[in-house]
Amino acid sequence: MASKNAASGKEKLIDEEQEILQAVVLADSWNRRFRPLTTKKPRCLLPICNAPLLDWTFESLALAGVQEVFVICRSYSEQIKDAIKKSKWSRTGSGMKIVPIMTAKETYSAGDAMRDIYTRGLVTGDFILVQGDLVSNIQIDEVVRVHKERRKTNKDAILTMVVKEAGVQHRTRSRGDSPIFVVDSETSECLHYEPSFAFPKKQHANIPREVLAEHKEVEIRYDLIDCGIDVCSFEVPSLFQDNFDYLDMRRDFVHGVLTSDLLMKNIHVFVAKDGYAARVQDTRSYESISKDILSRWTFPLVPDDNYPGSERYQHTGGNQYVAKTHPATISRTAKIGRNTLIGASTRIHDNAEIIASVIGPNCTIGAGSVIENAYIFEGTTVGAECRVTRSIVGSGVEIRDGSTVERGSLIGDGVVIGPGAKLKPFERLSVPWKAPASTAGSDEDEDEDSDIEDIEASQDTVDKASLGPESNAIVWIDKPPEDDDLDSPENYNNLKYMRLGEDDVTLDVHHSDKDTESVVSEEQQLQDSSDEEDNYDDHTDAESVVSLSKDTQGGLMADKEFRSEVNQSLERAFAEGHSVDNAAVELKTLRMASNVPLIRVKEAVVAAIVEKIPVLEGAAEQRTEVNKTIARWGQLINKIGGVDPVETISLLQRHISTSARMSLFGQILAAFYQSDVVEEDDIRAWHSLSTSQGIDLPLGEERENMGKAWIVGALMIHQLDQQSDSEEEESDEDEEASD
């Protein structure tokens, strides 16, 4: 190596040394997928394999050589602060400085947190952004290096997302939120990001055509797990600051940056070939990540090595882990299956069976009980002859003798059930909020509070017999909320796909060849038949129909409001004598803003123009007045877009049938014709429409008037016929004359 190079290399080295590697951990998840486990503590302090999630995250960051970590906490920030203070990272010489940042209660999203980071000026250079639920052994420093290297040539590369390759059906891949990435295979630039939820089921991936404009060949990837690790450049928080509507890191920020014509920033992906990274996003991934840890995919982050908790574990064949420092007491006749973790000082009685489960410290499992694929937190007692399957049981829970906990249940801290309780699958239990045990501090969520009150209030309707006579629990009722937001992954049906113990058979999203046929066949048949009719157009399936009707409902709601807005706007135009073009622009804007179909606007405009005509006594005066108004404003009808004169006449007829200006129909129509708003052919076309006679309307004045209007139209056509006949004759004569 040339000496010069060495010197500059050294300089650079010093530079890089000065720049310490920072990470930001968002401790809040801004969703409620773990409730009721998280009613009294933050999700990031839930234990996974007996160590709090946050500690796993810290461990993951420490592996990557991060030196400074900011933890952004909102809910239960005091608890998080305490946890950090007590953790081993706070000891001197840990090599990593952890700074908890309390953010305001009004921080409702990752976007808000990023804006907070910006205003506080926390980060000084490129930083790693992770969620407080990450378990990873990826060398993130490698990603940072690649990111920095890229930044040297491309200043616009602001973000590198770490993703991991996996199959579509991989257990760690969240089914409720499995995005599509479109990536340039050479530069790994992400060109398009499209979220996809299990519900509402996406029919199509929409990839912008322009991605091919600048890239010859791109890859469409639906096999990536988003690890939730982002290497951000320092300008990322400022972008959040500039775009105050960015909430979610992916759906808003990534999507926004990629679709923006103004920002001109690039986002890249880093496909991690080696290593493991996943987020505990929901109870389903909680299970899969627990299993991944126990089967050592996350090495060295395993209970017997770089374990973030305080306990040491003994690893034996078949991936059994038993606490070493405070050994568990296990009966000789108890059966311990594979992939099982048993916490410190836990007692397991005779003939108990533990299969692929995690048992917290200081637990007691009664004689003859079967714990299968369950996750039991600290200090919980399971009585004799109980059965717990595929569930998460909080700390300090008592499950008394002879109880059964079915799959998918979540049991909050301190709950007592049994004896002889029989829980339904997916039951969620917690203790009442105002129970004496609760230490409702200053930092509980008002929002959450009211929710819990609701649940408590509805307890009377719930049959609690199944919880056993000694139970103190309240039941969380599983019902879809009224304001279900289908655009968010947190919608009711989508959450189902993210919960623990959900069976693939009952809820399969993906069409593999065989097992899903029963679910999808009907829909597919529908598609098929429509496909047959017009080759490719198969958008008409049940779901889109549903959403459409919903939309129109929403439209009706806003209709009245919109109508009055249009009237106001037109009144202004009439009063202030705007030009037709200006009025049209204003109406168009209004239409965009309230998202109503064009015909509504037209309806309103026709009505407004008709009502604008003053009713006068004399026939001649009336006629001039009509002509004046139409001549001035008639063209507005065609200016607002979608010229359809036949529709215009229908709307006029419809409106006038219920209006005091019924008698003016003929004159107005004539005036329309005069000022070229409608043509002769349009009048004929309207007249021949079946709806124009108003026969399908209920008997009454409106129908009568519709009929009258139709007759007026007939007269007019008759006149026109005569006129054109004579014209033809005239022109014939003309021709003859010219010959």
Added chain:
Amino acid sequence: MDLDSVEPAFAKKEFLAVLIAGFGNELLPLTSNNGDEPSPKALLPVANKPLIEYVLSWLEQAGVKDVLLICPDAHQSALHHHINSDISPSALNVDLLPYNETLESPEGTASLLRHFASRITEDFVLVPCDFIPPPSLPLSALLNKFRIESTTNDAIVSTCWVPAYVPEKGVLLDEWGPVPAPPAIVWDPATHALLHVDTPDDLDSNGEEFELKMDLLSQYPRTKLSSSFQDSHVYVCQRRVLELLKEKKKLDSFREDFIPWLCKLQYQPIKRRKYARLFADAPRTQMLALKHSTLSSESRSSKAPQPHDDGEEPAREPTFKVSISIHEPTDSLALRINNVYTFLEANRALLSSTTYSLPSDPKDRSLIDHKVQISSDSIVGDSTQIAERTIIKRSVIGRHCVIGKGVKISGCILFDHCVVEDGAKLDGSILGKNTKVGSKAEMTRCISCPGFEVNGGGKYTLKGEKLDISDWTADQSVPADSSDDDGESSDEEDP
């Protein structure tokens, strides 16, 4: 039994070639009628060899013996004449099938196949008449690929894609029209499955985005999307394709309608089953051989084999796989001559691999003056007469042409029987059959229809034009120079 004496007729033919020769409207005015005589696209000379010859020899090299040549009525006699003449020396057994259609409403390939379905009794290779395959892409490679894909993965059609022709800067001329944009395609590089072809209909329904079914993504989670390849229009098909075509009567074009539709079947199990019922399962000819072949490990099941009820062999369901091979030739371009740019490009590409030498026939040689400069990357046809001080660079001159004194021709293609008078300058132009260029006329990047006449006298400088008969009549109104009668009368037609 003496195996050698077995009549070839008893051996079952494996592939039949179906060659479609169309009007070639996209090559107008080169394919305009010459008087009453049609100029079939298939017979346009590329480097002085009729276009169709390239495909025919490609077929012959791959051992395909039987060819169905489908052409419009009007072209029948011209093609018939060509095939039976000695210019086409091949040993192929060409069956000429004319169909009745007009220039205004040409039939789609799918419709033609439906029409002639009774003539096709085995698997077939659908070939366009305008494909010039590079030497690195033998048809046998495609056939082999199909043999494997169709037996192991039950591929129904094998498609072949080549890099799309990208014109260099400045090549495009408004007057010559645009180069059609190649469609965007989605394919799975792991299983070589073609999954989606973007059609004009798709573009109409959504001009902003590609709409891909989620079923595609969940079954093929890692796919590629590109629009830098064009369809070579070479399809190796199972006979079953014709059954499907019979079902889907509305599909007119093979490339734009049928293939995109067929691609979708791959991820629509219900629909697939519906069409699968059409086929009584006939065993594939090569099945047994391939069962014992080590190659069959290419089978695509990345999933673990699923256990099924023992005793009952699962019915083999057609997968309707559309396989794709993307060929990026290193030696020369793979071109489809479906616009004037590629026509010019193909000629140029072939020129660069030739070296010109004076004709060996003394009679032909005597027609070329001593003081003529012909660059080595040029081709001059037989019986062509070239007068003194003429310079020819990088051009193809057809047969029986007459070229006057002091003519400069560079980067041009002159079809047979062209006449260029003294002092004319031609640059980057294509002259149709029988074109006459008057003395001292200058033409830059022009295309003339057969039989066109450009007036001489140095008054005309034509640039970037498509000269068709209609233009020509307009030209006549301009007073013609009188000095254009010498040289023209010379015997341009040798016996």
